[in-house]
Amino acid sequence: xxxxxxxxxxxxxxxxxxxxxxxxxxxxxxxxxxxxxxxxxxxxxxxxxxxxxxxxxxxxxxxxxxxxxxxxxxxxxxxxxxxxxxxxxxxxxxxxxxxxxxxxxxxxxxxxxxxxxxxxxxxxxxxxxxxxxxxxxxxxxxxxxxxxxxxxxxxxxxxxxxxxxxxxxxxxxxxxxxxxxxxxxxxxxxxxxxxxxxxxxxxxxxxxxxxxxxxxxxxxxxxxxxxxxxxxxxxxxxxxxxxxxxxxxxxxxxxxxxxxxxxxxxxxxxxxxxxxxxxxxxxxxxxxxxxxxxxxxxxxxxxxxxxxxxxxxxxxxxxxxxxxxxxxxxxxxxxxxxxxxxxxxxxxxxxxxxxxxxxxxxxx
Amino acid sequence: xxxxxxxxxxxxxxxxxxxxxxxxxxxxxxxxxxxxxxxxxxxxxxxxxxxxxxxxxxxxxxxxxxxxxxxxxxxxxxxxxxxxxxxxxxxxxxxxxxxxxxxxxxxxxxxxxxxxxxxxxxxxxxxxxxxxxxxxxxxxxxxxxxxxxxxxxxxxxxxxxxxxxxxxxxxxxxxxxxxxxxxxxxxxxxxxxxxxxxxxxxxxxxxxxxxxxxxxxxxxxxxxxxxxxxxxxxxxxxxxxxxxxxxxxxxxxxxxxxxxxxxxxxxxxxxxxxxxxxxxxxxxxxxxxxxxxxxxxxxxxxxxxxxxxxxxxxxxxxxxxxxxxxxxxxxxxxxxxxxxxxxxxxxxxxxxxxxxxxxxxxxxxxxxxxxxxxxxxxxxxxxxxxxxxxxxxxxxxxxxxxxxxxxxxxxxxxxxxxxxxxxxxxxxxxxxxxxxxxxxxxxxxxxxxxxxxxxxxxxxxxxxxxxxxxxxxxxxxxxxxxxxxxxxxxxxxxx
Numbered sequence: 001x002x003x004x005x006x007x008x009x010x011x012x013x014x015x016x017x018x019x020x021x022x023x024x025x026x027x028x029x030x031x032x033x034x035x036x037x038x039x040x041x042x043x044x045x046x047x048x049x050x051x052x053x054x055x056x057x058x059x060x061x062x063x064x065x066x067x068x069x070x071x072x073x074x075x076x077x078x079x080x081x082x083x084x085x086x087x088x089x090x091x092x093x094x095x096x097x098x099x100x101x102x103x104x105x106x107x108x109x110x111x112x113x114x115x116x117x118x119x120x121x122x123x124x125x126x127x128x129x130x131x132x133x134x135x136x137x138x139x140x141x142x143x144x145x146x147x148x149x150x151x152x153x154x155x156x157x158x159x160x161x162x163x164x165x166x167x168x169x170x171x172x173x174x175x176x177x178x179x180x181x182x183x184x185x186x187x188x189x190x191x192x193x194x195x196x197x198x199x200x201x202x203x204x205x206x207x208x209x210x211x212x213x214x215x216x217x218x219x220x221x222x223x224x225x226x227x228x229x230x231x232x233x234x235x236x237x238x239x240x241x242x243x244x245x246x247x248x249x250x251x252x253x254x255x256x257x258x259x260x261x262x263x264x265x266x267x268x269x270x271x272x273x274x275x276x277x278x279x280x281x282x283x284x285x286x287x288x289x290x291x292x293x294x295x296x297x298x299x300x301x302x303x304x305x306x307x308x309x310x311x312x313x314x315x316x317x318x319x320x321x322x323x324x325x326x327x328x329x330x331x332x333x334x335x336x337x338x339x340x341x342x343x344x345x346x347x348x349x350x351x352x353x354x355x356x357x358x359x360x361x362x363x364x
Numbered sequence: 365x366x367x368x369x370x371x372x373x374x375x376x377x378x379x380x381x382x383x384x385x386x387x388x389x390x391x392x393x394x395x396x397x398x399x400x401x402x403x404x405x406x407x408x409x410x411x412x413x414x415x416x417x418x419x420x421x422x423x424x425x426x427x428x429x430x431x432x433x434x435x436x437x438x439x440x441x442x443x444x445x446x447x448x449x450x451x452x453x454x455x456x457x458x459x460x461x462x463x464x465x466x467x468x469x470x471x472x473x474x475x476x477x478x479x480x481x482x483x484x485x486x487x488x489x490x491x492x493x494x495x496x497x498x499x500x501x502x503x504x505x506x507x508x509x510x511x512x513x514x515x516x517x518x519x520x521x522x523x524x525x526x527x528x529x530x531x532x533x534x535x536x537x538x539x540x541x542x543x544x545x546x547x548x549x550x551x552x553x554x555x556x557x558x559x560x561x562x563x564x565x566x567x568x569x570x571x572x573x574x575x576x577x578x579x580x581x582x583x584x585x586x587x588x589x590x591x592x593x594x595x596x597x598x599x600x601x602x603x604x605x606x607x608x609x610x611x612x613x614x615x616x617x618x619x620x621x622x623x624x625x626x627x628x629x630x631x632x633x634x635x636x637x638x639x640x641x642x643x644x645x646x647x648x649x650x651x652x653x654x655x656x657x658x659x660x661x662x663x664x665x666x667x668x669x670x671x672x673x674x675x676x677x678x679x680x681x682x683x684x685x686x687x688x689x690x691x692x693x694x695x696x697x698x699x700x701x702x703x704x705x706x707x708x709x710x711x712x713x714x715x716x717x718x719x720x721x722x723x724x725x726x727x728x729x730x731x732x733x734x735x736x737x738x739x740x741x742x743x744x745x746x747x748x749x750x751x752x753x754x755x756x757x758x759x760x761x762x763x764x765x766x767x768x769x770x771x772x773x774x775x776x777x778x779x780x781x782x783x784x785x786x787x788x789x790x791x792x793x794x795x796x797x798x799x800x801x802x803x804x805x806x807x808x809x810x811x812x813x814x815x816x817x818x819x820x821x822x823x824x825x826x827x828x829x830x831x832x833x834x835x836x837x838x839x840x841x842x843x844x845x846x847x848x849x850x851x852x853x854x855x856x857x858x859x
Contacts, residue, residue, distance in 0.1 A: 231726040232719040239716050242705040249664060249702050250716045250770065251688030309707060 059302065059318040062347075066325050074332035083328060085211065091324035092217035093118075093279070094294045095317065096272045098302075099224040100265030101295040102316045106228070107261045108241035108308030109161065109168040113175035114269050114295055117153045118288030120183040121146040121273030126192040126283030139199035142277070147270035153179055154266020158259030176292070183285035192283040203278035213275040220268065225313040237261065241308025297344065298323060301351035322347070378403055379575040380417070383553075385520065390542060390552045392562045392584070395572035396596055396817065396850070401555050404572065405522050408553070409441040410434040432461075438519030442509045442526060450498030455479035457497050458512045482511040485544075487537050503534050510541065521545060522553045527561055539565050557649055557854055559589055571595045593847045604794040605822035606801035608842070615825075616640030617675075619809035620692075620778045622661055625670030630656045631833035634670070638778065638809040643800065645824030645841065646813045647849050653833040654813040655697050658780045661811075662694045663687040674778060688717060693771030695764065697782040697813075703767045704755050711737035711751035714769045740769045744799055761785075761792025768799055779803060781812045785819060797823055817849045829853060 070078035077083065097114050104111045124130065125146040134141040157175055160166045194200055207215045228234035239247040240257050248254045269288075276287045302319035304311025323344060330340040378400045385391045395401050406412045408419070410428035418425050421437055428434045434441075448457050455476045456463075464471045464478065479493035488507045491500070497508060506526060513521055523542075527535050542552055542565060556562055562569065563584060570580040571592065578595050618639045626632035631653035638644050646654045659665045661672050666682030673679065680686040696702035705713055714737045715722060722733040737751045744765045746758070755766055764784060771779055781800065785793045800823065804810045814820050820827055821841050829837035829852045837844070837852050 226727075230728055230730075232723045232728060233726060235712060235716070235719055235728065238708060238712070239705055242708060243701060245702045246705055247716070248684055249662070249694055249696055251685050252716070253685050309705070 059315060059322070063318055063322050063325065066322060066329060070325065070329040070332065073329065077332055078329065083332075085214070087321070087324050087328050088214045088217070089211055089279070090327060091320045092211075092213045093272050093275045093288075094291060094298065094324070095217045095320040096220045096268050096275065097265075097288075097291055098295040098298040098316050098320050099220050099313060100268035101292075101299050102224070102302070102304055102311055102313060103228070103237055104168075104261050104265050105296075105299050105304050105306060106241045106308055106311040107237045107258060108244060109258065109261065110172065110296070110306075111157065111262065111265050112169065112172040112292045113153065113157060113179055114265060114272075115288035115291030116176045116179035116183070117150050117266055117269040118273045118276065118291060119285050120153065120179040120186075121149040121270045122276050122283040122287045123183040123187045123192060123285055124149045124283075125273060126194055126277065127186060131194070131196055134196045134199065139196045139202065142196065142199055143274060146273045146277075147267055150266040150268070150270025150273065151263055152266070153269070154263040155259070157266065158262030161262065162255040162258040180285060187283070187285050189285060194277050194281045194283065199277070200281065203274065204281075213278055216271065216275060220271070221313060221317050228313055233257075233260075238309060241310075243309070294323065297348050301347060378407070378414070380577070381572065381575070382577045382580055383570050384581065385551045385553055387519075387549045387551050388546045389567040390546060390554050390565050392566035392569045393553060393555045393572065394559075394562065394569055394592060394596065396815070399572040399596075400575040401572055402524065403575075405441060405524055405553065405555070408434070408522060409439060435461075435516060438517055439522065440513035440516060440518040440520070441522040441524070442506070442513060443524050448497045448505055448508060450496070452497060453494050454483070454491060454497055454500070454508050454511075455493035457508055458482060458493075458515050460512070462516065478515070479511065482514050483507065485514065486510055486541050503530050506530065510538075514545075518545075518550060520551045520553065522555075524555045525557065526554075527556055527558060535561070559592065559854060593850055596850065604797070606798045608825055615642045616807060619675060620661070620811070621673040621676075623671055623673075625657070625660060625672065626668050627653075627656055627660050627665055628668040631660075631830070632669070634835055636661075636811070636828070638811055640777075640807045640809055641804050642826065643804050643810040643812060643824045645820035645827045646811065646830055647817050647820040647827060647853065648830035649853055650815055652830045652853070654830050655782050657830070658694065658782050658811065658813055659696075661687075662692055662780055664694070688774075691775075691777030692780065693717075693774060693776035693778070694780045695767045695771070695782060695784055697786070699760070699763055699767060699787070704763060706756040707754060709752050710741065710746070710755055710758070710766055713755050713766050714740060714751070714773055717770050718774050736773060737769070740773045741766070744769050744772065745795070759789070759792065760787035761789060761796060764788055764792075764796055765799070768796075768803075772803065776808065778809045778811070781810065783814055784812060785814070785816075817846045817853075821846060821849070 067078075097118070101111060101114065125142045130142060130145050153175060157168075157171055161168050161171050164171075203212055205212055228237065236247070236252050236257050239250065239252060240254050244254050247257075272291075273283075273287065277283060280287075298319035299311070299316050300306060300319075301322065302312065302315030302317070304315065326343060326347075327340060330337075330343070381400065381404055383391070383393075383404070393401050393404070403412065407414045408428075410431045410433060413429075419428060420426070426437065428437070428439075449460065452460070455472075455478075458479045459475055464475045476493040480489065483489055483491050483493065486507055488504070491504055491507060497505060500508065526538060530538060542554075546552060554562070554566060566584040569582040569584055569587060569592070571578050571582070573596060582592075616639055618637050620636065620638040622634060622636040625634040625636075634657055636644065636657075646657065648654045656665065660667050663672075663679065663682055663684045663686060671678050672687075674687075674690040674692065677690060679690055679692075700706060705716070711734050715733050719728070722729050722736075734751055741749070741751055746762050746765045746769065755763060758766065768779075779800075784800065785796055788796060800810060800812070812820060812823055814823075821844070824841045827837070827839060827841045827844060827849070828835050829849055831853055837849075
């Protein structure tokens with residue numbers, strides 16, 4: 001009986017994997033069905049790993065293909081530890097923001113203001129006043145300022161979207177303009193250099209040979225995965241994005257939840273601003289320019305539906321890595337950034353086309 | 365139209381319908397909610413494709429592949445929900461899809477003049493062709509829809525409950541227009557719940573019931589109202605209802621107390637008291653305010669007056685979380701869009717209202733979550749088994765069971781059911797009825813809204829009849845029959 005009932009699931013899995021998984025993994029039902037069918041006591045960790053890789057096999061293949069191109073064209077210059085670290089460092093800032101963006105998009109929204117919030121946070125955390133206070137007390141003051149500014153911007157976005165019924169696209173577009181403008185006013189368009197030694201010492205350190213910002217990216221990824229897949233917050237995010245009306249009638253406070261999603265992405269923008277300070281030793285109103293596009297692109301090719309309700313953190317992380325690896329491959333081959341932009345555009349379009357196929361199939 | 369059959373997944377919406385309409389006549393379509401009237405006219409206007417049967421047009425079989433093809437033949441349909449573009453002007457709406465133009469440039473002057481002429485012909489020259497449609501009253505918008513139908517060479521005009529949004533003067537005017545049209549040889553299919561209107565305007569009547577024609581071509585003048593009501597009631601399919609609970613004395617304390625509840629412009633003065641173990645039914649036409657009453661009780665709409673109490677505690681107005689916390693549960697009318705997360709697993713649909721119970725510091729105990737979800741799906745016999753399945757893949761009846769499972773798991777005190785068996789096939793209906801009765805027997809207070817009078821009467825212990833936002837009758841379900849309810853609902857149309 002139980003064997004019979006699991007048949008459709010296991011039959012469905014292979015053909016989904018062949019066609020659709022490259023960019024649009026399903027919600028994880030299939031993986032769970034399989035493990036549940038094989039034995040109720042399969043180790044959870046093992047089931048998860050195979051599931052995560054399985055569902056994103058197309059994305060992993062794409063990443064490997066880009067790596068293969070890198071090895072073929074740049075040889076040892078690509079296949080080195082240094083290059084790997086460079087790729088990860090390049091991925092880390094956009095990665096942290098993309099994790100936040102994944103939550104917002106799964107929850108049925110969009111945030112165009114992430115780059116501007118990063119700029120404002122980086123500027124506010126490096127003003128003369130903030131740095132003076134940090135030197136008098138502790139460098140952690142700068143961290144608090146960056147996170148507070150990011151979180152506050154997210155709160156404004158969230159409250160006006162959820163309670164003011166402003167369309168997310170418009171609200172965050174307004175925030176994009178206003179936050180970057182405010183960053184320019186505060187910094188008088190000057191680059192502000194980080195002078196607080198304690199801050200620099202801590203944030204530019206390596207953790208067992210890995211730059212701190214890469215470690216932060218890893219931690220945020222794991223934390224994001226847990227938050228989405230293991231907590232009530234994550235489950236409610238999927239519900240709110242899947243059908244706001246059904247979520248509301250099931251008793252979820254949709255407005256409050258939506259607000260929290262924008263606060264979350266705001267806080268991660270504050271964190272990303274600190275990573276900018278670590279990488280460049282400066283705060284600037286130009287930090288994070290077009291970061292919103294990179295983040296949305298990574299989320300979308302990672303298989304998260306722009307309409308909400310479905311998406312994965314693993315997909316987003318691989319999406320970010322695809323773009324950063326692509327950049328390095330182009331740089332190593334002395335290609336200019338324009339060619340790179342064209343390649344990026346193509347990848348996005350192909351990803352979205354494949355995603356639509358999935359959407360059509362699941363409704364028919 | 366002959367032997368038209370239309371199936372939806374799990375439901376036979378039309379099971380062989382015949383209809384013949386002659387030029388110059390007003391043919392009335394009569395039937396209860398859910399009898400298939402709307403589906404039939406959607407087939408006629410080619411919004412739906414029939415699964416079987418044929419459509420003859422002037423003796424020739426035709427295939428209506430697209431709404432455009434139907435329009436080209438001269439079939440114009442005016443739906444209950446008006447299909448106008450609110451941001452465009454009156455004239456632009458009238459000529460939408462067949463704009464007056466020369467060499468690709470639209471001719472605004474001519475468009476406006478011709479629109480004005482059409483409106484004048486309908487007796488509404490006061491509507492300016494340049495007004496924005498979104499700013500018109502519903503009645504005026506309907507006139508614009510009519511004008512749009514007239515702007516094409518209409519041979520068959522289908523009107524779906526046109527009088528619902530009109531006052532008496534406007535109805536008279538509508539009838540005058542219909543008379544003018546039929547005098548020119550246009551055939552009219554007229555759908556209405558108001559029998560007196562049908563007496564006034566109709567020539568012949570076709571009665572639908574459960575997706576079948578039960579009588580066609582009855583002459584209006586020779587058919588007594590009692591016969592019509594008899595045709596509309598009386599089922600070809602008998603549903604099995606579980607036996608009622610005990611007598612009134614055996615019910616528990618009042619759980620849900622609603623007093624003087626009102627929602628501006630929709631309903632007012634609704635008093636409702638439901639005791640533990642009791643099932644109360646709300647009968648009425650679509651649009652009478654039944655669903656709105658449930659949604660307001662549930663906090664999904666903010667009432668303009670009145671209170672809702674659960675176990676004597678007054679609920680915060682317009683707050684679903686407060687209602688759910690107090691023990692209310694709703695199975696909404698639009699199950700797929702309002703009740704379920706279709707692309708998520710059964711278990712997460714069931715536990716979504718109880719997540720806190722499975723969480724420690726926000727982290728879910730997923731084993732326990734699945735176990736409890738499995739238990740409750742087994743007790744409701746959701747098929748196929750397996751809580752990891754996507755809800756989308758279930759039949760309507762099993763989807764409804766998933767919604768019920770959610771509230772069963774929550775051990776809710778009050779269950780509000782809006783159209784609990786819409787889109788549910790015949791076999792599964794009885795199961796749903798049994799589940800609802802079992803819930804009531806376990807001490808839950810239940811409120812059922814249904815368009816199907818028989819369902820309300822069969823399932824409920826006590827019945828409230830709602831008409832135009834007011835409760836017009838209240839009494840034990842066994843003391844009233846289907847034709848009496850229909851009578852009340854249709855505004856004393858039966859003499």
